[in-house]
Amino acid sequence: MKLFSHADRRMAAINKTYAVIEFDPTGQILHANENFLSAMGYQRHEVVGKHHRIFVDADYASSPEYADFWKTLAHGETLASEFRRFAKGGREIWIEASYSPVFNSKGEVERIIKLAVDITEKRLTRFDYESQIASINETRCVIEFDLQGHILRANQNFLDFMGYSEDELIGKHHRMFCLPDYAASQDYADFWARLGKGEAHAGEVHRQNKAGDEIWLLASYNPIRGLDGKPAKIVKLASDATDMVKKRVERETIQQSILDEIDVVSSHVRSSREQAAEAVHSSDDAAQNVTSVAAGAEELAASFVEINRSVTDTMHIAKNAVDQAAQTGEIIGSLSEAAGAIGQVVEMINSIADQTNLLALNATIEAARAGESGKGFAVVANEVKGLAGQTSQAIGDISDQISAVQTRTEDAVGAIGSISETIARIEEIATTVASAVEEQSAVTQDISASMQTASRSVSEVSSSVRHISDATEAVDRSADTMQSAAARLG
Known part of the structure; x- marks a missing residue:
């Protein structure tokens, strides 16, 4: 029971x-x-x-x-x-x-x-895990190691990729896949020490296959724990990253080349910007100088207009003197009064001559200020000065004649004839001076117009150079942006 x-x-x-x-x-x-x-x-x-x-x-x-x-x-x-x-x-x-x-x-x-x-x-x-493992074995290179790095097993993908048979690997150490310098290094010893402690490792690794070709793997080394919770073996999952690494290195090389080129471009742009700034400054100075020369040309043209007007007045006076000389021939008794009138005319002509000489001096000064562009002015001014001298000489002759009339009334008729000839000569000289002054006035006006055009052109050049300077600054900013973008590509 x-x-x-x-x-x-x-x-x-x-x-x-x-x-x-x-x-x-x-x-x-x-x-x-x-x-x-x-x-x-x-x-x-x-x-x-x-x-x-x-x-x-x-x-x-x-x-x-x-x-x-x-x-x-x-x-x-x-x-x-x-x-x-x-x-x-x-x-x-x-x-x-x-x-x-x-x-x-x-x-x-x-x-x-x-x-x-x-x-x-x-x-x-478990089936899900087994399916995942099967999928990994189908698509990834898988190899297992003991905690010291000796090979326990490798799947077919790993064998095919590395060029080995399983018999060539089982029991061998992992270092057979490493480059000699790395396999003998302290870093390599530390690598396996960390794995033995249960620390996983993942990243790109540099290895070599059976043929000795250098390859890159994207790999993870995963410590697998036993029933006691301690690391029992290392499972490595890997895929070929050789092409990716080569392309990245090539991209980094190209990127560095781009950065170097951008540095060169930036240097040139900065140099161009500095030169453009100097050009802006120079063109501003040139514009001011041309404007000053143009103003001087306008003043010189105005002076020639005034000279022309004075010479025209001289011609009218000379004609009046001829008429007075004819009347003097008829009225010998009023010779003294006529002589006095002639003396006034002589003083006026002398004043005109002095003014002409002063204007010539001013023109010479302005021509000197104008530099190369004022050489023509200097020639004209010297010519005017010469004419003024001749006018002064003629005035001296008239004064002598007047003195002779006043002291020798008996030679009045002869003196009147001399006066008539002298006045005719003055008229001829005045006409010549008027013609020359008129021509020079036209030339001076042309020069003034040309200088105004040059002033506008220089202003336009200055504006263009400023635009160039602005453009180079924009290019410099663009180069900096390109440099930042190229750096971010990495």
């Missing part, structure tokens, strides 16, 4: 923990506990007396493998594994189960007891 009590307690514990179902040796269902019925979604009367095949798909139920499954159990062999089954309504579940034959007193299989645990969620999670 005590024995049955212990058996009952054990069975109660099993029924509480596991899904339990019993079959005869052919697979007919004899009994199912509540855990099993709940997991499969059935009521007891829906399963008792039915065959086990209600829990499997039709293809498997009709297969030789399924028939062998029950033959094995009927022969008294125990089966334990993970099994794919179907609950009521066709819902797929996964169970971890053991099928255990129970023997009668004759040693024959009397029944089969199945103990099961629903592992559907765990199985799906």
Whole structure:
């Protein structure tokens, strides 16, 4: 009785923990506990007396493998594994189960007891992990190391990429993939020390394949922990990054070249901007100088107009003197008065000559101020000065004649003749001077107009240079912007 009590307690514990179902040796269902019925979604009367095949798909139920499954159990062999089954309504579940034959007193299989645990969620999670690992193995290079860096396993992608067979790698050290200088460095020793402590590493790594070609990998070294929570091995996942790194290096080289060129352009632009600023300053000075010369030319033109007017007055006076000389021939008695009148005329002519000489002096000064452009003015001014001298000389002659008339009235007629000749000569000289002054006045007006045009042109040049200066500043700013943009490309 005590024995049955212990058996009952054990069975109660099993029924509480596991899904339990019993079959005869052919697979007919004899009994199912509540855990099993709940997991499969059935009521007891829906399963008792039915065959086990209600829990499997039709293809498997009709297969030789399924028939062998029950033959094995009927022969008294125990089966334990993970099994794919179907609950009521066709819902797929996964169970971890053991099928255990129970023997009668004759040693024959009397029944089969199945103990099961629903592992559907765990199985799906594991399947997800397995699918991820399979996907990684299909697309990535995978290699495993012990904590010291010795190779444990490598997938086919890694073998193909590096050019090795698996036999050439197993048991060898990771350093066979590294460049000699790095493999012998302290950095490399520290690298494996950190991995051994459980520190992961990810990034670009510089390696070499079996042929000795340098390659770049985008890799992650992942410490895998054992059941005790301590690092047990290192799994490396990698993909080829050689082309990417080469293109990046090429891009960085091009970028640096662009930056260097922009520096050169910026230097030239800054130099151009400085030169443009100097040109603006110079053109402003030139504009002021041309404006001053133009103003001087206008003043000189006005002076020539005044000289022309004075010479014209001289011509009129000379004509009047001729008329007076003719009248004097008829009225000898009024010779003294006429002589006095002639003396006044002589004083006026002398004044005009002085004014002409002064104007010539002013013209010479203005021509000197004008520099090269005033050489023509200087020539004209000297000519006017010469004419003024001749006029003064003529006036001296007239004065002598007047003195002779006053002291020798008996020679009045002869003196009048001399006066007439002298006045005629004055008229001729005045006419010549008037013509020359008129021509020079026209030239001076042309020069003045030209200087005004030059002044406007210089102003336009100054404005253009300012625009150029503004443009070079804009280009300089653009170059700075390009330089910043090129730097951000990195």
